[in-house]
Amino acid sequence: MTERETMEYDVVVVGAGPAGLSFAIRLKQLQPETTVCVIEKASTVGAQILSGAVIEPAPLDALLPGWRDNPPPICVPAGEDEFWLLSKTGGRKLPVPPGMNNHGNFIVSLGAMCAWLAPQAEALGVDVFPGFAAADNIYNEDGSVAGVRIGDMGVARDGTHKSGYTQGIDIKAKVTVLAEGARGSLTKQLIKRFGLDRDADPQGYSIGIKELWQVPAGRVTPGKIVHSFGWPADTSTYGGSFLYHLDGDRIALGYVSGLDYRDPQYKPWEAFQQWKNHPHVKPLLEGGNILSAGARAIVTGGYQSLPKVEMPGAILIGDTAGLLNVPKIKGTHQAIRSGMLAAEHLAANGLQAAGFDAALRASPAMAELKQVRNIKPGFKKGLWVGMANAAWETLTRGASPWTLKNKPDWCSLEKIGEYEAPKRDYVTRELPPRDRLAGVYFAATEHDEDQPVHLHVADTNICIERCSIEYDNPCTRFCPASVYEIVEDAMPDGSRGKRLQINAANCVHCKTCDIKDPYEIITWVTPEGGSGPNYQNL
């Protein structure tokens, strides 16, 4: 075999999201001579970005002072905020919590915003490479991170090389910047290898499922922002909706479910679809069309779950570090801030990672997380305790002398028969899509079927022998794209038996399975570069 090709940069960034691109832009502003490349697994920048998204503009003002004269393609100034507690048939309008007051903010498509940021990075001399997946970390002899290995292209499902086989190259850099978003696959390996979470609580996550609708003219109030909680979630499940009125008769809407949910029968995708049929929402959408749809895990562990964000040769920024502000349900401003801070740190310290952890912890990004650290964990005791606790923490601005603990999401499920299943007061749905497969069509996800399955299940016997009994295979329900199925098949010995079928080509790269599977046996790895969803304006 020929020797693997190598390219060298001063800095390699994994992920062309708001954190990675802001980092690259800021570093080039400070040190134009530094060579920087950004690796992105999506076929084009923004195609695998999914967010609400209402953003706070201050960090963007700092990064690109003139941006308001040349705004991203979808950028609607925030208007009226509404906050609702829903019942099945109605709801009560509540005062807007301070974290959800969006005056001065903007509703954007984060995907479109990243596609708008990328050329600005390129204009500064950053090499942005969409369509290439960083499949592995590579290390120096002293154990420090040396860069990333790009995944091979043209490998068949059985691992053999197809005619177009192209070996992935190694990208070596003085420092590697992980900006993969929530639950990054390389970050996960690095956290383990360097014990970065040793002094932190386990990380926590939610899953956000989103659709973009084109609705009949006259229904939309551009800039209007509506958040709700309550129905269809039961009081022990953390769940809430967002609904943002864009321009051009478009509405962005979605539903977020905490992945610390306890009922193994819970279906996050179904909860989203139920909420769409609420009498406050349905009349907005009826007769409209879905333009694009998808799902993505959100990092919600906050202050107490933040791992150490530096290791020899590499740093973590944005959501892969875990900087999202849960009560604000915003992470973009934190991503941009941490990216800029990382660039400033590296520029001032000869591209040395050491010291970045301390710099981040001393920064406003961390102060913001500290103030709200107890709000999300309070909801583990149910909706009403959570609300009371959130009110207290908000009033005191997080001055409580205690910090509530986080537990890993995979261990929160109750076993079948050992808990009282919550009663789900659901309606008959009338709006499209009819099921998850119909929904995944709008994600335009594409994987060459003849490639290795990128969802590694360590021991599929567990699925059949233990999980089916203990949890009734929750993977078949938490996956928003119907990737996991238990099917009945003829076994090698001729008898009928059950087996796990992984429809990897449906995957929308949300990472929920890697987080929520109760035995921690599912590992999400990067498929062939360019595979995956092709979101439009999510």
Add this chain to the structure above:
Amino acid sequence: MKILVGYKRVVDYNVRIQVKPDGSGVVTEGVKLSANPFDDIALEEALRLREKGVAEEVVIVGIGPADLTAHLRNGLAMGANRAIHVTTAEAVQPLTAARVFLKLVEKEQPGLVILGKQAIDDDANQTGQMLAALWDRPQATFASKVEIADGKVTVTREIDAGLETIEADLPAVITTDLRLNEPRFIKLPDIMKAKSKPIDTIEFGSLGVEAGDHLKTTHYAAPPKRSRGVMVKDAAELVATLKQKGLL
């Protein structure tokens, strides 16, 4: 021998096409654009001919607005030697494209022109044939195999009845079908090398080609939605429902 390859940019085949609400076209804002898949096959074939030693130079041609450069760089990263960018802000119809190619053929004197059999945006399937007629040279369309020897090209064509093999004198026009080859993956170092490859920019107006639309599109519409299905309890109800609808 020099090979000229048409390299059109279209809405990516994975994108769900959306018709603008006013029916004036399809949405291209915020939509992924990439090479017409048949043009990638054309470029791949040209590169293979170069690698076999049959050709020395592969030149890709793009007709479109200023930002087409990034698309042409992809073709250069795949391996083309250089690119020609004919700049125009207007959408180009097949006859206009064929006339542009004729001008470039006169200038470049290629031994072979390889085009995609059609572009997946307008599915016109005309440019190759029109170019052959204007140039007065042989055409071999829907190619699934191409061999060149002794100044002649032997092309296997995919036709309704099966495969047809024809021989033509060079220079000639070939249009590619899906099964001709599988385009290669672009390698990262080649993207860097492509940055220093030349792109000649020619303004459309300077070519002396008659512009203007030969076809007028009146409106675009999405296919009608399938109406909701009806669930029936059993075979008897199915039969009854079909009878009621006069289908049985």
